[in-house]
Amino acid sequence: MNTKPTIEINEGNFEAEVLKSSQPVLVEFATGWSLPSMMLDGALNEIAAEFVDHLKVARVKLDHSPNLGLWYGIRCLPTILYFSDGEVRIGIFGTTSKEAILSQLKPVISSRRMFEPDQASLNGG
Numbered sequence: 001m002n003t004k005p006t007i008e009i010n011e012g013n014f015e016a017e018v019l020k021s022s023q024p025v026l027v028e029f030a031t032g033w034s035l036p037s038m039m040l041d042g043a044l045n046e047i048a049a050e051f052v053d054h055l056k057v058a059r060v061k062l063d064h065s066p067n068l069g070l071w072y073g074i075r076c077l078p079t080i081l082y083f084s085d086g087e088v089r090i091g092i093f094g095t096t097s098k099e100a101i102l103s104q105l106k107p108v109i110s111s112r113r114m115f116e117p118d119q120a121s122l123n124g125g
Contacts, residue, residue, distance in 0.1 A: 009058040019086040025056040030078035036095040043098035
């Protein structure tokens with residue numbers, strides 16, 4: 001399986017990496033040190049690896065880029081926003097699981113055929 005790490009997003013590269021991305025982007029807004037944020041690390045890394053050709057997975061550390069949190073009205077940590085064509089399509093708030101993230105994304109991104117090629121990965125195979 002191809003692996004692609006999650007990327008670090010900040011105020012300087014947000015527009016290029018997220019808003020102007022040719023791929024959909026899943027962005028976690030969190031701190032790098034809180035337990036709820038750390039609990040998502042594994043799930044997001046797995047999603048990044050499984051959907052390497054279809055989805056960019058990124059993290060914004062709000063203690064380093066607070067204006068991004070203000071611009072998107074982030075009130076709950078962690079918050080995951082799914083961007084497509086430069087717009088927020090889905091918001092996922094609080095600690096969650098990989099399965100819960102994918103179930104919320106599936107209706108929005110199924111038209112992009114993201115789930116068919118990697119169905120074996122989703123089924124643990």
